[in-house]
Amino acid sequence: MLAHRNAATSIACRFFNSLYRLHASKPTISGKRCSHTLPSIPKRSPSPGDSVILAMSGGVDSSVSAILLKEQGYKVQGVYMRNWDTSDERGVCTSEEDYRDVQSVCDTLDIPCRRIDFTKEYWNQVFQKTLDDYERGVTPNPDVMCNREIKFGALLERCMSSSPSAAGAETWFATGHYARIDRSKGVTKLLRGLDASKDQSYYLSAVGEQAFSRVMFPLGHLPKTRVKELALHHGLDSIVKKPESMGICFVGKRAKFADFLAQYIHAPPGPAVDLHDNIIGQHRGLFAYTIGQGAHIHHGTERWFVAGKDVASNKLICVPGTDHPSLFANRLTARDWIWINGEPPELSQMNGCLVLDGQVRYRQSSIKCTITKTSESHYDVKFVSSIRGIASGQNVVVWNGDWCLGGGIIDTIDTPTL
Numbered sequence: 001m002l003a004h005r006n007a008a009t010s011i012a013c014r015f016f017n018s019l020y021r022l023h024a025s026k027p028t029i030s031g032k033r034c035s036h037t038l039p040s041i042p043k044r045s046p047s048p049g050d051s052v053i054l055a056m057s058g059g060v061d062s063s064v065s066a067i068l069l070k071e072q073g074y075k076v077q078g079v080y081m082r083n084w085d086t087s088d089e090r091g092v093c094t095s096e097e098d099y100r101d102v103q104s105v106c107d108t109l110d111i112p113c114r115r116i117d118f119t120k121e122y123w124n125q126v127f128q129k130t131l132d133d134y135e136r137g138v139t140p141n142p143d144v145m146c147n148r149e150i151k152f153g154a155l156l157e158r159c160m161s162s163s164p165s166a167a168g169a170e171t172w173f174a175t176g177h178y179a180r181i182d183r184s185k186g187v188t189k190l191l192r193g194l195d196a197s198k199d200q201s202y203y204l205s206a207v208g209e210q211a212f213s214r215v216m217f218p219l220g221h222l223p224k225t226r227v228k229e230l231a232l233h234h235g236l237d238s239i240v241k242k243p244e245s246m247g248i249c250f251v252g253k254r255a256k257f258a259d260f261l262a263q264y265i266h267a268p269p270g271p272a273v274d275l276h277d278n279i280i281g282q283h284r285g286l287f288a289y290t291i292g293q294g295a296h297i298h299h300g301t302e303r304w305f306v307a308g309k310d311v312a313s314n315k316l317i318c319v320p321g322t323d324h325p326s327l328f329a330n331r332l333t334a335r336d337w338i339w340i341n342g343e344p345p346e347l348s349q350m351n352g353c354l355v356l357d358g359q360v361r362y363r364q365s366s367i368k369c370t371i372t373k374t375s376e377s378h379y380d381v382k383f384v385s386s387i388r389g390i391a392s393g394q395n396v397v398v399w400n401g402d403w404c405l406g407g408g409i410i411d412t413i414d415t416p417t418l
């Protein structure tokens, strides 16, 4: 059980929050990374004439980013990352087609482009970990992992080491993410994208400040509708019509995700049980379910929803009705926490806590929450109201206004009736 807090602590929270705002003006470089060499810190902000290496996927967002950067006077180079081996017929990657689209946009804009192979890195640092997590019964977020380890890890490192800045110039790394970088007051902050419906700062929350110091997000201030208009205006009709990628490029539609994973995961079927351990049906393998989703169990007249997984006994725990209390929780613990700009100093003090805006998934309105440190990289997060379907393995991410401070991986969830 998580510790209860008293009124004195919440007064302390407000005090610490004001301290935090003061701290925000101090430069800090943080964000742990596995094994990548971090880019050197630039001496100034981006300015026309600088080189920009733009990660291009063949989609509309990175293509329009190329157009905008070129128009703004940057020397742009496109880089396409191949991250799935298309010879593996289990995948449905469109890698070759995407690279042709990148080449065609680069030809039109008269900018160079190249392809880099990261299939091994992607497999080891993202896909294998994703499979391991599913096998452990948790629901990972490979997109967050991919941004940390691949796009703003291995790819950023490769791009920076292959294109050192010429004297007086700086080299930057850009992507088509909907997020913004603020470099005022000596701190590099990750901010939400201005288009709230597209903001991708959630997915970028595990990347550290030093990586962001070299990053540009040309679309962060634009609504998606405007980006599509710009693409059409520049004759990119066929790219606008392409289906949006879902992060894991090779998986096609999310609906088939469980079928796709089933080819790589050994997770046998087993019993689906109610809260009293009565068997109500069969599940196809625990990996195929996430907390809060419909369980596809036909038992009685109610619809059943997934409330938990008992991995040791291979049981799927289900509850009747979409509003069942066991589907809701307002408290969780998180591990492997990353503060993009360093840990706010007040959290390391006795009973130190912060009140911030938090999300436990990408598509969720943020909710006020109190963060308390429990041990190194471990935090307690308590939301002011309950959230349905919090899943361990997913990321809890926190913001102070538009400023994304970081987040951690959800470890335990304090569900009252489970």
Ligand SMILES: Nc1ncnc2c1ncn2[C@@H]1O[C@H](COP(=O)(O)OP(=O)(O)OP(=O)(O)O)[C@@H](O)[C@H]1O
Pocket (backbone or CB within 6 Å): 054, 055, 056, 057, 058, 059, 060, 061, 062, 063, 079, 080, 081, 082, 083, 151, 174, 175, 176, 177, 244, 245, 246, 247, 249
């Ligand atoms: N295979 C890839 N090679 C290089 N960069 C990539 C690749 N896939 C994604 N990116 C970069 O990451 C950004 C975000 O990708 P994501 O798939 O999350 O979003 P998206 O909105 O579908 O982007 P896009 O429209 O550019 O495909 C892209 O805009 C691009 O800059």
